Amino acid sequence: VADQEAALDKEIPIPDPARFRPAAPLQGEADAVRDAARLLSEAQKPVIVADYLGRNNEAVLSLVELADLLAMPVIDLGARLNFPNTHPLNLTGKNKELIGDADVILGLDVMDLFGALVRHDAATHSSAPAIKPGCKVIHVTVADLAARGWTTDFQELAPVDLPITASTRVFLPALIEEIRKQGKFSRSVVEERRRALAVQHDEIRARWQGELKKRWSERPISPPRLAHEVWEAIKRESWLLVAGGFRNWPSRLWDWDKPGLYLGGYGGGGLGYAPGASVGASLIHRGKGTICVNLQRDGDLLYTTSALWTAANTGVPLLTVMTNNRLYYNDVEHQEKVAIARGRPVENKLVGMQMEKPPVDFANLARSFGIFGEGPITEPDKIRPALDRALNVIKKEGRPALVDVVIQAI
Incomplete structure (x- = not known):
């Protein structure tokens, strides 16, 4: 009789699942949280780029809270649903213009950050920076811990001013708390930016509806x-x-x-x-x-x-x-x-x-x-x-x- 058909002659002990639970999510260093909060609060044209953040529903809700706090436009690269498309700060569709005009960019779980921040010519395999000189780049991700190859995981290495190894699920609430604690942002500037971005959001949505009608x-x-x-x-x-x-x-x-x-x-x-x-x-x-x-x-x-x-x-x-x-x-x-x-x-x-x-x-x-x-x-x-x-x-x-x-x- 094959082993899989043999009768069990004793009780099989079941391991305690509590002893095999996953570790707590990784949090960024306190100095990194403070630096990110300062850069975003003082920025005139901050932009958020999100890719795999939507793997966790809590992170999406935190991203909405963060974007609302400073009226920051969000570009959803689409690996998951990272940000509601009905939200007036979702400006996906104006990626090139926003990235090219930003003074601070916050990347959240972006698998190919280099590709997101360059203009690429597929025919010649050449690329040029899409961001302007002096633009500060922050990137929050745990993907660096899973590196297996120098190109297949991350494409070309992107220059980053503030790399933060952290789970976005726990990092974003800490960042929001620190921004509020520092209080360095101008509420009048934020509200003016919010109104301008909402107009652009409506224009993007109208453009897609116009394309549907045309076709x-x-x-x-x-x-x-x-x-x-x-x-x-x-x-x-x-x-x-x-x-x-x-x-x-x-x-x-x-x-x-x-x-x-x-x-x-x-x-x-x-x-x-x-x-x-x-x-x-x-x-x-x-x-x-x-x-x-x-x-x-x-x-x-x-x-x-x-x-x-x-x-x-x-x-x-x-x-x-x-x-x-x-x-x-x-x-x-x-x-x-x-x-x-x-x-x-x-x-x-x-x-x-x-x-x-x-x-x-x-x-x-x-x-x-x-x-x-x-x-x-x-x-x-x-x-x-x-x-x-x-x-x-x-x-x-x-x-x-x-x-x-x-x-x-x-």
Whole structure:
């Protein structure tokens, strides 16, 4: 008899889990907290750049409090939901202008700080600083403790004036307390800045809505139209975007008004991430009335189609919406830039990149795994009815659903 089949001849002791709990989160040095508070309080044009801070919901709430205290604009780089997009101090979308004009920049859990603070030319692989001379950079992160490689983890090393190794969850409350204690900021300056930034926030939101209106009837279906239709279908539900940043259109058009609504993207762009990640994230929400949404790239799903069976087998409340451009478009973009830079035929960018002869039938693929499947949908006005039918299956039958929508190349 194999060992795993043998009967136990004695009781197996269970270790006390209290003895294996994680250590307390790391706090920054007191001098670093004081220096950061002083720099931000005295700055005329401070800017906050956040990336992975949203892994912790408490940190998001603290960031809102900090931004409100000094009326500092926040740029959300999108690795998580770091700052509500409905907040008047969220100025994501004016990254270049804000970073270029800042006198103090506070980075919070930014994985590629160098990339965030430079202007990069993809064709020539060259970069130039985006910040002005004299701009002070503060970076709070614990990522340095997890270093495994000199490029794969952090890209190029960024110059930082005040590096702080700390958990943003505990650092931000300490920073807020120190800013209030020092009392070095001008309330009139802060309020004037708050009013000006709120106007810019409204302009950004209006710009995205204008883009949606402009591209409303495009064929193939435009990304903003698909993002809008998904939002209209789910906004009255308890929802969670478990995978698929979709080139930032959900963060532009949906209301991300509380922490934890978006679980992040692909990290290094790894193909095959979203199917498994979305199923795993959805497992905890079974029976809770939450609709988990996966805006699924077509090429990515082809790397992990077995996740569809797992979704069906576990009965997760998962709505998969295919953002199907029938291309490996990330490579198409890259090959076009390389072709231009090297004087090669640009039309060759599509060689080996298209999935049209034949196109993948994702709806039938889903049905073969026991998932409700519908599509391909090519007409914008047919998106919403299909989404409503899929949601009805999830809520009433307890089955995951997939809707295949054919969109423009993105």
